[in-house]
Amino acid sequence: MITKEEIENFEKEIADVFATGVIRAPVHLRAGREDALIKIFKDNAIGPDDYVFGFWDSHELALLKGVPREELKQAILDGKSISLCFPKYNFLCSGIVGSLMGTAAGTAWSLKNQNKRGRVFLFCGDMSAETGIFHEAIKYIVNFDLPAKFIVCDNGVSVMTNTRETWGSSDPWFKGTKYEKNIIYFQYTNGYPHSGLGKLIKF
Numbered sequence: 001m002i003t004k005e006e007i008e009n010f011e012k013e014i015a016d017v018f019a020t021g022v023i024r025a026p027v028h029l030r031a032g033r034e035d036a037l038i039k040i041f042k043d044n045a046i047g048p049d050d051y052v053f054g055f056w057d058s059h060e061l062a063l064l065k066g067v068p069r070e071e072l073k074q075a076i077l078d079g080k081s082i083s084l085c086f087p088k089y090n091f092l093c094s095g096i097v098g099s100l101m102g103t104a105a106g107t108a109w110s111l112k113n114q115n116k117r118g119r120v121f122l123f124c125g126d127m128s129a130e131t132g133i134f135h136e137a138i139k140y141i142v143n144f145d146l147p148a149k150f151i152v153c154d155n156g157v158s159v160m161t162n163t164r165e166t167w168g169s170s171d172p173w174f175k176g177t178k179y180e181k182n183i184i185y186f187q188y189t190n191g192y193p194h195s196g197l198g199k200l201i202k203f
């Protein structure tokens with residue numbers, strides 16, 4: 001499996017390229033959650049048969065799922081960083097908050113009911129986890145005992161808005177509920193700004 005150092009170096013490389021202005025599309029870089037993500041992939045033995053769904057910040061997930069480094073880099077250079085999709089590797093992302101959660105639940109339903117190998121892992125942020133569609137999708141997954149887990153990567157903010165202040169609660173909504181059994185939750189501090197590099201890049 002890819003190492004923490006390789007993930008860090010990949011993000012640094014993309015940051016350097018983005019700074020030159022050749023990528024004419026948004027890029028969301030992440031640092032500080034490599035250990036947590038590696039542990040989740042290892043603990044759950046996430047492999048080729050499994051589906052990984054992500055959002056705008058999925059470079060690390062693609063590497064961990066087995067998308068070859070250069071294939072991933074080319075997709076990012078082509079402007080696809082926020083919606084990386086590699087069906088060959090069962091790896092699908094979208095730049096739209098809350099999207100894909102129903103798709104993830106449906107994929108898990110299908111895998112179970114067609115007796116197919118593979119499970120579903122959807123990775124999202126803390127604010128995304130507070131949306132109605134997250135609640136509906138995880139309710140369906142838990143109630144029908146579907147092979148899916150939603151992983152909430154909590155960096156405390158939605159862009160620059162404090163998630164806990166927004167919802168008036170010091171905990172995510174699912175803490176202490178039955179839905180926790182299909183949710184993996186961890187906190188981290190992102191070493192990069194939410195999007196880009198925090199400075200204007202001229203194309």
Ligand SMILES: Cc1ncc(C[n+]2csc(CCOP(=O)(O)OP(=O)(O)O)c2C)c(N)n1
Pocket residue numbers: 056057095096097098124125126127128129153155157158159163194
């Ligand atoms: C439907 C929709 N509304 C708004 C946005 C803009 N947007 C992109 S990321 C984001 C923040 C989401 O916060 P969180 O889920 O905590 O993600 P993270 O901080 O981990 O990136 C927002 C509002 C969007 N992509 N889609």
